[in-house]
Amino acid sequence: MEINQPAKLNFFYILLDFINKCKSAMTIVIGFEGSANKIGVGIIRNGEVLSNPRRTYITPPGQGFMPSDTARHHRAVILSILKEALEQAGLKPADIDCVAYTKGPGMGAPLVTVAIVARTVAQLWGKPLLGVNHCIGHIEMGRLITKANNPTVLYVSGGNTQVIAYSERRYRIFGETIDIAVGNCLDRFARVIKISNDPSPGYNIEQMAKKGSHYVELPYTVKGMDVSFSGILSYLEDAADKLLSSGQCTAEDLCFSLQETVFSMLVEITERAMAHCGSQEVLIVGGVGCNLRLQEMMGVMCKERGAKLFATDERFCIDNGAMIAQAGWEMFRSGQVTALEDSWITQRYRTDEVEVTWRD
Amino acid sequence: SSLDVPFPSSREANIALRSLSPDREPRKGGISKELTVSGSTRWSADEARILRVSVDSFLDHLLLVLETMEMFGSPVSQ
Numbered sequence: 443m444e445i446n447q448p449a450k451l452n453f454f455y456i457l458l459d460f461i462n463k464c465k466s467a468m469t470i471v472i473g474f475e476g477s478a479n480k481i482g483v484g485i486i487r488n489g490e491v492l493s494n495p496r497r498t499y500i501t502p503p504g505q506g507f508m509p510s511d512t513a514r515h516h517r518a519v520i521l522s523i524l525k526e527a528l529e530q531a532g533l534k535p536a537d538i539d540c541v542a543y544t545k546g547p548g549m550g551a552p553l554v555t556v557a558i559v560a561r562t563v564a565q566l567w568g569k570p571l572l573g574v575n576h577c578i579g580h581i582e583m584g585r586l587i588t589k590a591n592n593p594t595v596l597y598v599s600g601g602n603t604q605v606i607a608y609s610e611r612r613y614r615i616f617g618e619t620i621d622i623a624v625g626n627c628l629d630r631f632a633r634v635i636k637i638s639n640d641p642s643p644g645y646n647i648e649q650m651a652k653k654g655s656h657y658v659e660l661p662y663t664v665k666g667m668d669v670s671f672s673g674i675l676s677y678l679e680d681a682a683d684k685l686l687s688s689g690q691c692t693a694e695d696l697c698f699s700l701q702e703t704v705f706s707m708l709v710e711i712t713e714r715a716m717a718h719c720g721s722q723e724v725l726i727v728g729g730v731g732c733n734l735r736l737q738e739m740m741g742v743m744c745k746e747r748g749a750k751l752f753a754t755d756e757r758f759c760i761d762n763g764a765m766i767a768q769a770g771w772e773m774f775r776s777g778q779v780t781a782l783e784d785s786w787i788t789q790r791y792r793t794d795e796v797e798v799t800w801r802d
Numbered sequence: 803s804s805l806d807v808p809f810p811s812s813r814e815a816n817i818a819l820r821s822l823s824p825d826r827e828p829r830k831g832g833i834s835k836e837l838t839v840s841g842s843t844r845w846s847a848d849e850a851r852i853l854r855v856s857v858d859s860f861l862d863h864l865l866l867v868l869e870t871m872e873m874f875g876s877p878v879s880q
Contacts, residue, residue, distance in 0.1 A: 517866060521873050535874065551859075554825050558863050561821040562870040786824040 469775055471540045472527065473767025474520075476556035477548025477576050478601055479507045481516040483527040484764025485538075486771050489586055492531035494757065494764040495523050503636045506629065513551035520559050527763065535567040542770025545573030545780070546791035548601065553787040561785055572770045573780040576761075577602060577793040580727040581613060582772055583765035588752035594721040596712045596740070597793075599728035599761075600625035600644075603669065603708075605715045606793060608801060613793045616715040617667035624704050625730045627671035631700060634682050635693050642760075647697045648733050654698025656691050662703055667714055669707045674700070705736045709743050716749065725752040731759040776800040807864065818867045827856060 470487045482496035499515035501507050528535070543560035546553060564571040581595055595606040595613075603619040622630075625644060632643030637650070661677050663670040678700065685691055691699075712724060724744055726737065737753050744751045758765060776799040809815035 517862070521869060525873070550828055554863070555866065557825065558821050558866055559870050561824070562817060562867050563874055565817040565820060566871060566874050782820045783824060786826060 469539050469771060470533065470537055471542050471572075471767045471771040471774060472538050473574070473579070473763045473765065473770050474524075474541075474543040474556045474560045475576070475579070475761050475763045475766045476516045476520070476552045477544050477546070478552070478599075478761060479512050479515075480761040481520055481523060481552075481556070482761065482763035483520070483523045484762055484767045485527055485531040485533065486764055486767040488771075489768075491764045492533070493527045493529075494762050495526040495530065496760075496762050497523060498641065500639050500641070503638050504633050505639075506633060509549045509551040512549060513555045516552050516555045520556065523763075524559065524563070535563070538567060538569055540572055540770060540774045541567070541569050542572040542574050542766050542774070543785075544576050544579070544766055544787075545785070546576065546788035548576055548787075548789065550787070550789050553789070557785065557787050561782060565782075570774070570779045571782060571785055572773055572778065573785055573787075574766045574769045574773065575791050575793060575796045576766075577604065577606075577791075578613060578796055578798075579765040579769040580759075581606065581725075581793075582769040583758050583762075584725045584727040584752065584754055586768050587754045587758055588725060590723050590725045590750075590752040592721070593723035593725035593752060594712060594716045594719060595725045595727060596708060596731070597728045598624050598708060598726065598730035598736075600629055600730075602728060603671075604793060605667070605711050607715060607719050607721065608798065611798050611801070613796070613798060615792070615794055616718065617669070617711040620665065620668050620670050621672040622675065624669075624671055624708060625728070627675045627704060628700070628730070630675055631678050631682075631696075634679055635686070635696070637693075642729070644730060644733065647701065648735060650694045651697040651701045651735065654692065654694035654696070656695040656698075657702065658685065658691050658695055658699040660699055660703045662707060664707050664710050667711055667718075669711055671704065674703065701733070701735055705733075705739050708736065709739050712740065713743050713747070716747065722747075722749045723752065724749060727754070727759055729760045732756045772800040814871060817871070818864065821867050822860070822863055 468488050472485050475482045479499040480496055484494040485492040497519050499507055499512050541560050541564040543557050577597055580597055597604045597606055601623050603623040604615050605617040606613050607616055628647055629643045632647055637643055637646045661673045663673050731753055741751045
């Protein structure tokens with residue numbers, strides 16, 4: 443059937459109008475993250491990650507990262523990463539609807555450096571600002587990528603270890619570490635035996651653990667719904683040299699034994715929370731969530747309970763800007779905004795302090 | 803004593819002020835800082851050492867604001 447010329451032109455205009463209407467329902471959020479040694483800027487448009495560049499501040503083996511050095515690292519690269527994020531997304535500042543940044547928790551000096559840039563561009567571009575809770579950034583990114591419905595969340599990283607479940611407008615903490623994060627335990631153990639921090643100490647421990655075979659008995663500390671890692675760390679700080687030099691075990695055996703022990707502890711408290719909530723889904727988020735052995739062990743527990751396990755890959759489980767953009771997208775669409783006077787950063791920021799206005 | 807920082811316009815000075823003022827001083831006691839939009843800053847501190855660190859980091863952050871403004875254009879007129 444031949445459509446005549448005027449009809450074709452009409453159709454073209456109708457299509458153009460439709461596309462423009464769709465675009466106006468699109469919300470584009472840029473997110474800035476730099477609470478630890480990763481600095482990232484990401485852009486999200488209605489659940490689509492348009493760009494997510496990131497850099498990591500890596501220290502020599504045996505050394506951790508200090509706040510002022512980390513802030514200096516972030517300061518040196520943040521503007522070029524921001525430029526990269528816009529270029530990779532093919533966007534101009536005018537296209538952005540909202541500027542999100544990590545309000546906390548995390549290390550003070552790096553948080554300030556990143557917040558300053560976010561505040562400045564928000565004012566330069568005339569866009570609203572949104573302070574995001576770092577933990578909630580992880581959760582919302584995990585939910586977006588995996589499409590998990592209402593999971594029990596295990597949030598494990600160098601700075602945090604929490605078991606979280608959503609209930610009545612709050613991400614409630616069901617269990618957590620009473621001292622250090624599991625990632626912190628792994629990172630500091632890596633320093634004891636001088637494992638490289640490139641690309642991350644946890645990744646290198648994981649690779650070495652695969653070659654370990656002899657299980658060394660280590661302290662296992664679960665207290666009800668909570669866990670403790672400082673005991674196992676101080677035990678290893680004392681005993682590692684003796685164990686290795688006496689030939690009782692190899693460094694690979696220690697990596698293997700440490701993983702088996704701490705991951706079992708995490709599986710136990712996750713299962714306890716699941717039983718409490720009657721949950722059939724587990725979502726692992728945070729840098730330690732990249733660990734395939736942890737995913738494997740959690741998977742075994744889930745299979746036994748007939749539950750589903752969800753996890754993301756290193757692009758999204760390791761700190762990144764897009765996760766802040768995603769949480770910011772949810773918050774912004776549900777009507778939240780942060781006034782400049784209230785945009786101060788904070789090193790302590792509980793996950794359950796935030797009102798989750800974007801869920802029922 | 804006070805520190806005077808010149809800006810191309812009061813709009814840019816305002817942006818810098820609002821980017822630099824929200825965060826509290828990391829040290830609880832011993833230092834306080836007062837920023838005003840005329841582009842000048844006034845510090846008062848109990849110890850010279852604390853003052854030096856605070857001024858150091860303030861200038862560093864101010865430089866970051868200026869670099870950001872340089873790279874990402876002139877402010878949008880509302």
